[in-house]
Amino acid sequence: MSPVRALIILTSIQIATAFSATSVLAISPLLASNLQISSKWIGVYTALLYAAAAWSSIYFGNRVHKMGSFQVSRICLSLCALAMLLIGTSNSAAVLAGSILMGLGYGGITPASSYFLSQSTSLKNRSLLFSIRQSGVPAGAALAAVTVPYMAEHFGILSAFSIPGILALVAAICFRAKSVTDTNVPSGPVELEKKRLWSRFSENPQLRVLAIVAFIFSGLQITMTAMLVPFLHAFEHMTVDEAAKLLTIFNVVGVAFRLIWGRCVDRGSSAIQMLGFSGLLGSIGFAVMAWAAFADIPSVMLFVAAGILGMAVIAWNGVLFSEIAAIVPKNKVGQATGLCVFSGFIGVVVMPTILTQSIENETTSGLVFVFGAALSAAVSILMLSRCKTYPIDK
Numbered sequence: 001m002s003p004v005r006a007l008i009i010l011t012s013i014q015i016a017t018a019f020s021a022t023s024v025l026a027i028s029p030l031l032a033s034n035l036q037i038s039s040k041w042i043g044v045y046t047a048l049l050y051a052a053a054a055w056s057s058i059y060f061g062n063r064v065h066k067m068g069s070f071q072v073s074r075i076c077l078s079l080c081a082l083a084m085l086l087i088g089t090s091n092s093a094a095v096l097a098g099s100i101l102m103g104l105g106y107g108g109i110t111p112a113s114s115y116f117l118s119q120s121t122s123l124k125n126r127s128l129l130f131s132i133r134q135s136g137v138p139a140g141a142a143l144a145a146v147t148v149p150y151m152a153e154h155f156g157i158l159s160a161f162s163i164p165g166i167l168a169l170v171a172a173i174c175f176r177a178k179s180v181t182d183t184n185v186p187s188g189p190v191e192l193e194k195k196r197l198w199s200r201f202s203e204n205p206q207l208r209v210l211a212i213v214a215f216i217f218s219g220l221q222i223t224m225t226a227m228l229v230p231f232l233h234a235f236e237h238m239t240v241d242e243a244a245k246l247l248t249i250f251n252v253v254g255v256a257f258r259l260i261w262g263r264c265v266d267r268g269s270s271a272i273q274m275l276g277f278s279g280l281l282g283s284i285g286f287a288v289m290a291w292a293a294f295a296d297i298p299s300v301m302l303f304v305a306a307g308i309l310g311m312a313v314i315a316w317n318g319v320l321f322s323e324i325a326a327i328v329p330k331n332k333v334g335q336a337t338g339l340c341v342f343s344g345f346i347g348v349v350v351m352p353t354i355l356t357q358s359i360e361n362e363t364t365s366g367l368v369f370v371f372g373a374a375l376s377a378a379v380s381i382l383m384l385s386r387c388k389t390y391p392i393d394k
Helices: 003-026 028-035 039-061 069-087 092-120 126-134 136-155 157-174 190-203 205-235 240-266 271-294 299-313 317-327 330-358 362-384
Strands: none
Touching: 003 028, 003 039, 003 069, 003 092, 003 126, 003 136, 003 157, 028 092, 028 157, 039 069, 039 092, 039 330, 069 092, 069 157, 092 126, 092 317, 092 330, 126 136, 126 240, 126 317, 136 157, 136 240, 205 240, 205 271, 205 299, 205 317, 205 330, 205 362, 240 271, 240 299, 240 317, 271 299, 271 317, 271 362, 317 330, 330 362
């Protein structure tokens, strides 16, 4: 299979799984009402999903070189499809079970596709291709935000989840493509494989740094997504529609700059410097948001801040994942990617859960933005102090 065709397939699967993972959040008040529970319980769904995704990223990342990228992708797509069918029943136990299945499917997609792209793409366009693949995540989320509420309103919750779930399950059953597996990797005991997996961090200092960046930026991305509209609506006197426009700017600019940053790295810019620059932009964007919490500022500055933050905490991951493929041997890309995805998902579980508790108070919201600026500045310092390339792990 040509890399272009494979990229289309893998990006489509990334869109489908992101669509599934975001579908509950798109109609969370309606689903909570149907379940006769508080909307706060949606946080339990999110925590279960990303905790399962963190485990799944390690599990599949450690096995993709034996199972094959497309086989792992097929399994993950099937798990997400089954999760959609369970959630569509609007039964509390089924929704919780579906959240776990959803996470298991969602977590394995990135290590699988990263492994394939690392084997089949040249250095010339690798960062751009990784960035295109990663654009499937916000694209799937946007598609869910547009279609799931409409389907739930006009056809009911069961149809809103079961129709995409059935389509995804049929696609997974019909998907028969195969990818090359690394048959040279010894199939030793599971304990030995786990030891080798976690030793990746001790063996490769650059990988440790990338995992830290994934933790910080993933957590800040979801925190910003969760806090932006409530903050602007409650404290900046914007309507929900006006605040949603800034959230749209945040995401659209992020998608565009995923591709731009990837192209810049392919044209000769250092991935480490690019990530450091993203940290600098993030510190500026969060500083403007903090300024808005403590003083009156022109509304145009909020639009600028949303765009800058999209360039920083959304646009980073295509470059980061392509850099993983550059610093570890090809047969270890799945493992290394799984570790960084795991770190990112832990950031998604931990950071927003803690920080979004401040969402009902303007001062504490401002302090969260100050914290975001400090973390982004730390990323910038961390990356720019390590521009020297580490030796490739043998």
